[in-house]
Amino acid sequence: MYYQEKKTIATLISGLLVLSAYCIYVYQKYQAGIPDAGSNLRFWAVTMLIFIGAGIVVTILILIIFHIINAIINEAVQHEQDDEMIEDEMDKLIELKASRNSYFVVGVGFVISLITLVIQKPPAVMLNILFFSFLLGSFFEGITQLYYYRRGIRHG
Numbered sequence: 515m516y517y518q519e520k521k522t523i524a525t526l527i528s529g530l531l532v533l534s535a536y537c538i539y540v541y542q543k544y545q546a547g548i549p550d551a552g553s554n555l556r557f558w559a560v561t562m563l564i565f566i567g568a569g570i571v572v573t574i575l576i577l578i579i580f581h582i583i584n585a586i587i588n589e590a591v592q593h594e595q596d597d598e599m600i601e602d603e604m605d606k607l608i609e610l611k612a613s614r615n616s617y618f619v620v621g622v623g624f625v626i627s628l629i630t631l632v633i634q635k636p637p638a639v640m641l642n643i644l645f646f647s648f649l650l651g652s653f654f655e656g657i658t659q660l661y662y663y664r665r666g667i668r669h670g
Contacts, residue, residue: 517584518605519663524580525573526656532569533649539565558641608662616655623647 540561548557627643 516663518601518608519660520584521577521580522656522659522663524576526653528573528576529569529649529652529656531576532565532572535568536561536565536645555637555641558638562641562645604667608659608667611662611667612655612658615658616651619654620647620651623650 543557543561548554623643624647627640627647630639630643631637
């Protein structure tokens with residue numbers, strides 16, 4: 515398995531942890547009866563900002579742990595890590611295609627969130643759709659990278 519594949523899996527795991535924590539937190543607040551959840555935009559803004567910050571911290575910590583474990587494993591099997599960590603043109607092409615797919619998902623989520631305002635849904639619905647579209651875009655980018663590393667990529 516390529517180094518980039520392992521790194522992508524570690525990033526996906528951190529994203530899943532943050533998404534799970536967000537869903538659990540919001541569900542608990544919903545069960546407790548958030549006062550006027552549909553129009554309480556301050557609650558949603560604070561919650562999302564906290565989880566964005568937590569996501570950054572969790573991703574950094576998981577990647578640090580991943581790099582430490584990867585270095586230990588590579589040293590134990592006397593494998594040359596330097597060649598594996600070099601980013602070549604295939605890696606850049608895969609990253610570009612994955613980013614394109616991620617932007618498409620985020621764009622569709624943005625349009626859907628605008629439609630919710632047009633059909634007069636609460637603004638909190640729009641915020642949550644935007645938040646989830648960015649998370650889903652990030653997951654889709656990681657899945658796309660894994661797919662192209664496994665399948666290969668053509669320049670055409």
